[in-house]
Amino acid sequence: MFSMGAMTAITTTLNSFTSxxxxxSVRCSTLCESIxxxxxxxTCADCCRTNNCNSNFSVSYYMNVMKRQHTSWTTPLQSERDFxxxxxFRFPY
Structure with missing residues (x-):
């Protein structure tokens, strides 16, 4: 998470791009949110800190950002490890 920058938020529903x-952005999380x-x-967000840095609109860019939604399933966050x-609790990672 960082503060003051630009953000592109991509939302999918049932694996189809919807918005x-x-x-x-004042705050931007690099984690994906599932609801x-x-x-x-x-919804996954891509964050940046330079002018016009959130202007990428290619489908491959969207797909690359959305790949992060599965990251924590295979690699735990540091806070998860600490908890x-x-x-x-013991897990095989």
Whole structure:
């Protein structure tokens, strides 16, 4: 997460692109957010800090950003590792 920059947020529903939002951003998370019971709606954001840096509109760019939605399933975040270690949970990673 960083502050003050530009953001491109890409949303898919059932693995189909449904919206792309570009804006200036005070805060921007590089994590994807999944919402919607039974709809599998996922939003991933790409963040940058230079003028006009959120102007990429190719499908390959969108697909590359959306690949991050599966990252935490195979590689835990540091906070997940810390929590699991603190509570003596063991996972094969």
């Amino acid at each position: 792309v939002t570009r804006a200036c 919607g019971y039974g709809q599998d709606q996922v 699991n270690k603190q509570h003596n």
